[in-house]
Amino acid sequence: MNTIALVGNPNSGKTTLFNALTGSNQRVGNWPGVTVEKKEGSIKFKDKQYTIIDLPGAYSLGSFSEDEVVARDFILKGNPDVVINVVDATNIERNLYLTIQLLEMGAKVVVALNMIDEAKAKKIEIDINTLSQKLGVPIVPTIASKRKGIEELVSKAIELMEKDVDYKAHISYGESIDKEIENIKKVLSSFDLDYPADWIAVKVLEGDPYVLSKLEKDYNLSKSTLLKDLAEKEEDLELEVIDKRYEYINNITREAVKLPDEHIETLSDKIDKVITHKFLALPIFGLIMFIVFQLTFAIGEDFLGGYIGGLIEILGSGIENILISFNAPDWLISFFTEGIVGGIGTVLEFVPLIVVLYMLMGILEDSGYMARAAYIMDNIMRALGLHGKSFISMIIGFGCNVPGVMSTRTLENKKDRMISILINPFMSCGARIQIYLVFISAFFPDSGGLVLFSLYFLGILVALIMAKIFSKTLFKGESSYFIMELPPYRMPTIRNVLRNMWDNVSEFLVRAGTVIFFVVSILWVLAMLPVGVEAYSQESILGKIGTLIAPIFVPAGYGTWQAAVGLFSGIAAKEAVVAILGMVYAGVEEGSALVNAIQSAFTPLSAVSFMVMTLLYTPCAATLGAIKKETGSLKWTAFSALYSFAIAWLVSVLVYQVGSAIGLG
Amino acid sequence: METITLTKLNSGKKCRIKKINAGMKATKRLYELGLNTGSKIEVVKNDIGPVIVSIYGNKIALGRGLAEKIYVVS
Numbered sequence: 001m002n003t004i005a006l007v008g009n010p011n012s013g014k015t016t017l018f019n020a021l022t023g024s025n026q027r028v029g030n031w032p033g034v035t036v037e038k039k040e041g042s043i044k045f046k047d048k049q050y051t052i053i054d055l056p057g058a059y060s061l062g063s064f065s066e067d068e069v070v071a072r073d074f075i076l077k078g079n080p081d082v083v084i085n086v087v088d089a090t091n092i093e094r095n096l097y098l099t100i101q102l103l104e105m106g107a108k109v110v111v112a113l114n115m116i117d118e119a120k121a122k123k124i125e126i127d128i129n130t131l132s133q134k135l136g137v138p139i140v141p142t143i144a145s146k147r148k149g150i151e152e153l154v155s156k157a158i159e160l161m162e163k164d165v166d167y168k169a170h171i172s173y174g175e176s177i178d179k180e181i182e183n184i185k186k187v188l189s190s191f192d193l194d195y196p197a198d199w200i201a202v203k204v205l206e207g208d209p210y211v212l213s214k215l216e217k218d219y220n221l222s223k224s225t226l227l228k229d230l231a232e233k234e235e236d237l238e239l240e241v242i243d244k245r246y247e248y249i250n251n252i253t254r255e256a257v258k259l260p261d262e263h264i265e266t267l268s269d270k271i272d273k274v275i276t277h278k279f280l281a282l283p284i285f286g287l288i289m290f291i292v293f294q295l296t297f298a299i300g301e302d303f304l305g306g307y308i309g310g311l312i313e314i315l316g317s318g319i320e321n322i323l324i325s326f327n328a329p330d331w332l333i334s335f336f337t338e339g340i341v342g343g344i345g346t347v348l349e350f351v352p353l354i355v356v357l358y359m360l361m362g363i364l365e366d367s368g369y370m371a372r373a374a375y376i377m378d379n380i381m382r383a384l385g386l387h388g389k390s391f392i393s394m395i396i397g398f399g400c401n402v403p404g405v406m407s408t409r410t411l412e413n414k415k416d417r418m419i420s421i422l423i424n425p426f427m428s429c430g431a432r433i434q435i436y437l438v439f440i441s442a443f444f445p446d447s448g449g450l451v452l453f454s455l456y457f458l459g460i461l462v463a464l465i466m467a468k469i470f471s472k473t474l475f476k477g478e479s480s481y482f483i484m485e486l487p488p489y490r491m492p493t494i495r496n497v498l499r500n501m502w503d504n505v506s507e508f509l510v511r512a513g514t515v516i517f518f519v520v521s522i523l524w525v526l527a528m529l530p531v532g533v534e535a536y537s538q539e540s541i542l543g544k545i546g547t548l549i550a551p552i553f554v555p556a557g558y559g560t561w562q563a564a565v566g567l568f569s570g571i572a573a574k575e576a577v578v579a580i581l582g583m584v585y586a587g588v589e590e591g592s593a594l595v596n597a598i599q600s601a602f603t604p605l606s607a608v609s610f611m612v613m614t615l616l617y618t619p620c621a622a623t624l625g626a627i628k629k630e631t632g633s634l635k636w637t638a639f640s641a642l643y644s645f646a647i648a649w650l651v652s653v654l655v656y657q658v659g660s661a662i663g664l665g
Numbered sequence: 666m667e668t669i670t671l672t673k674l675n676s677g678k679k680c681r682i683k684k685i686n687a688g689m690k691a692t693k694r695l696y697e698l699g700l701n702t703g704s705k706i707e708v709v710k711n712d713i714g715p716v717i718v719s720i721y722g723n724k725i726a727l728g729r730g731l732a733e734k735i736y737v738v739s
Contacts, residue, residue, distance in 0.1 A: 242696040482728030
């Protein structure tokens with residue numbers, strides 16, 4: 001099948017265009033070997049199917065980030081039949097910088113001149129014919145959010161795919177650099193290279209670390225052996241190459257693009273004056289976050305979550321009745337109703353919560369507010385040794401820590417990234433809410449909101465303190481500079497918001513359906529064995545494990561084997577804690593019997609102490625998996641598991657001991 | 666026409682980039698974003714937090730540490 005690659009700057013509307021092109025025919029995966037998301041879709045045009053690959057958004061095709069390397073590798077080695085380059089018409093010069101690089105690679109490019117309506121509103125005049133002629137590529141004006149120009153874009157792309165053109169931009173970098181490029185090409189000509197020689201030559205001059213290390217490793221060629229005439233002015237060269245590209249672009253746009261003399265203040269500028277205001281920015285940010293969480297809980301947890309819970313119960317008793325009518329043995333009935341339905345049920349119950357949270361996050365992202373949030377938080381985060389963008393990954397962690405950990409990819413600096421990964425599990429994820437809710441209804445039915453808020457707050461506080469400690473000890477050094485584009489505010493498109501939500505939720509569901517299901521099944525088996533003991537009793541393997549580790553928790557006020565079993569299960573999946581507590585205490589998964597059992601097994605103080613423990617202790621297996629994948633290190637994964645346990649234990653013991661000392665026990 | 670750092674300019678002021686004195690990686694990124702020597706920019710906001718500059722109406726926030734290293738002439 002023929003392949004079309006989609007390339008463009010961040011905020012150029014590339015994702016919107018991809019969604020408009022492919023509709024629901026999308027698959028999300030990973031690029032092999034790296035942690036960059038790979039989006040693939042397919043379209044049908046004149047009865048033929050085409051694959052569309054959405055490459056990561058990039059400003060340049062250097063090796064600034066993994067994203068850039070992935071994008072350029074795919075263009076050079078993935079051999080897409082044609083490349084659609086999404087260019088933001090309101091920001092044409094900068095966007096053409098990427099176009100030029102594509103043309104230097106010799107890619108077959110069609111430019112989608114996107115957001116052409118916004119450019120008109122900004123009084124930017126673009127002579128498309130002249131621009132197309134000068135660049136030597138077809139250009140199709142589009143408005144991806146309104147699905148305009150899509151048909152023509154596809155037909156142009158496919159037309160070009162079938163044409164046999166070999167277009168390659170030859171930019172003059174000035175006499176001396178051009179000569180040096182020729183020199184390098186001569187040296188390279190005796191090697192069998194993976195990439196085009198002239199492209200490599202330019203990259204060598206640009207000082208591209210990825211290309212240089214590859215040359216060094218595979219061909220034993222170092223930069224100093226390649227550079228001849230210009231060897232002394234290495235650093236200047238790197239910038240001069242960029243300057244020359246811009247010069248080349250300016251020569252084109254001078255004739256084809258007319259910018260207004262004065263920048264006209266847009267509605268977006270006016271909104272920004274308020275949103276990023278010196279004094280108003282933080283209160284507004286706080287208010288937006290408050291609304292996001294209020295809506296998430298009101299709609300996701302209380303409203304929809306309740307319905308799902310009801311449905312699961314009906315399903316459970318339905319299956320039980322069917323099995324009984326078939327005279328199925330007790331252990332089989334137990335496996336289905338308690339193990340499977342119970343396990344899946346606890347997971348599904350908070351799917352609505354995640355759905356609502358990610359939809360709201362999607363709206364913030366798509367509207368352009370997320371970039372402002374990073375901007376607003378940068379000062380505070382920097383004081384704590386973090387980066388403004390770290391805050392975004394923390395917010396995402398409130399839904400589920402797995403995407404939270406994965407979202408740290410946007411941080412380029414290793415230090416920022418490692419710290420953000422290590423503190424993310426302190427963000428109380430959706431799964432942990434179930435645990436709090438049971439304890440709240442047992443002990444604090446009238447001040448549930450306050451308890452929840454305090455727990456979230458404690459999680460953030462511990463995360464920030466740990467960040468500060470890490471940045472002073474394990475990860476010293478500067479945070480990377482804050483450089484972030486603040487795109488204009490835009491009306492979020494329903495399609496993008498739903499798409500983004502579904503990508504997150506479906507990933508979660510797959511995980512729930514595999515990992516969590518698997519884990520819950522194992523716990524069930526451990527609770528049933530050895531054969532002959534009462535299920536979920538202290539004599540079962542699970543009970544014995546609990547008995548073994550329970551003494552650790554005596555100073556925290558809940559040194560019972562049941563509580564220990566609950567916490568042990570939580571390392572597998574936090575969703576399992578409530579279900580397991582229910583089974584070991586009351587022989588039911590949830591409901592008033594469990595609440596009663598908890599009331600007699602805990603005191604209000606030990607309940608608080610236990611909630612603090614579940615908030616902070618070892619991340620669940622899925623999160624540890626994500627940490628392993630993102631850090632690429634088993635050592636840091638083990639560290640994450642152990643240090644968070646230690647912190648949780650300390651805080652939990654502190655809460656219980658101080659509480660007892662002042663007479664709260 | 667004196668050369669000052671970007672952080673010294675008030676909001677609303679226009680200037681031209683004279684020199685960027687940051688590390689190679691950051692400098693390159695700025696160049697690629699169109700903030701190269703000679704480009705005309707406007708300071709949109711400079712009070713607390715990162716400095717926001719506009720280049721042809723396109724806004725980019727730059728951390729204060731970085732803005733300190735960008736020399737401009739107003």
